[in-house]
Amino acid sequence: MFLEFAASTKRDFVRGLVTPIARLSKVIFRRDNVMNHSSTKYGLLGFPSDIGATVSGSKEGPRVLREHGLIDILRRVVPDVHDYGDITLGDTPNDGIFSAEERTIRNLHDVYRADKALCEATKKVLEDGRTPIILGGDHSLSLGSISGVSNFYARHAENVGVIWVDAHPDINTPATSPSGNLFGMPLAFLGGLVPGAFQKLSDRDKAIDFKNLAFIALRDVDEGERSLIRERGITAFSMRDVDLRGMGAVVNDAIRVATAGTKGFVLSFDLDACDPLLAPGTGTPYRGGLTFRESHLLMELIAESRKLLSLELVEFNPLLDKGGQTVEIAISLLETALGRTIL
Ligand SMILES: [Mn+2]
16 A cells, blocks of 8 residues: 555646545444445344254244344344344134145144245345345245245245255144154255145245255255155255365355346255264254364355355254354354455
8 A cells, every 4th residue: 555655646736636545444443344235235034943853942932042142243244134024824724624644744724824924024025125134943944945045036926045054944844743843844845846835835836946956065965855856856055065075166166056037045954064073053963064164165156256146044052052152153154254355
């Protein structure tokens, strides 16, 4: 800068003085280490439900994240973050709306109420001109939230991609699910494989097209899921790919898949994607997961893409956390996804 100053004073006195001062003031007054995204407005929604999961406790996730100052921390990254609070459940649905296949789902009526409420709430956030940030809660929430995002963009016939970062692909159908828990099935419904009430949350035949879906960090996959991923040719980057190619190459490929012919993508981040040594506070941990830097690099590249339509952070279970390390990494990952940078 001082060299530039010296050089420019040789040219024009005014220009030479004004330019470095303007540059200096940018350095002094800009928000530190934040990407220039601050015009994006965000809307935060809590999904305090874990009845779609095997292990309970993630319903406390949104409360604990807020108690740790999440909103104020995010407002240091982007000025406009509005907290819409937690979703409000509607009435118990008429049993007649469910298909035979859906009837095998555990807690069917209540998970449906929660997903229907989240579907409408997510669409409302988008209608307000804000990018949704959804705090889980178990991963069954994505059936509602991604249906809501898809419905919003369906009005202009725009498609929505999905980057699903998770140890598990969550693409069982009720027929292949070993547990009957909805948190292992949302993608099968979103992709239109299971007819019934959940599919009808979407205004189109299916909320998403599998050709715009990319998995990252897979390492615990059920047999039915493995067959489906192969048959449908779904883009899936397991931990092997992260190990061999590095997170940078993997995320860039995932972004390419999720943005091909779409408006952008939803990032659905399950905390069990991270290694359990890093993030123990989650219901179905599996060893061999993402490191601190791998997970942060992913968020950095997502933020740089400027194609994020909605962000969800799921399966944070405070009851299983150890010394607050999971809540800390969860908040840190959200900050990075919103544009915080190292330099
Ligand atoms: Mn999951």
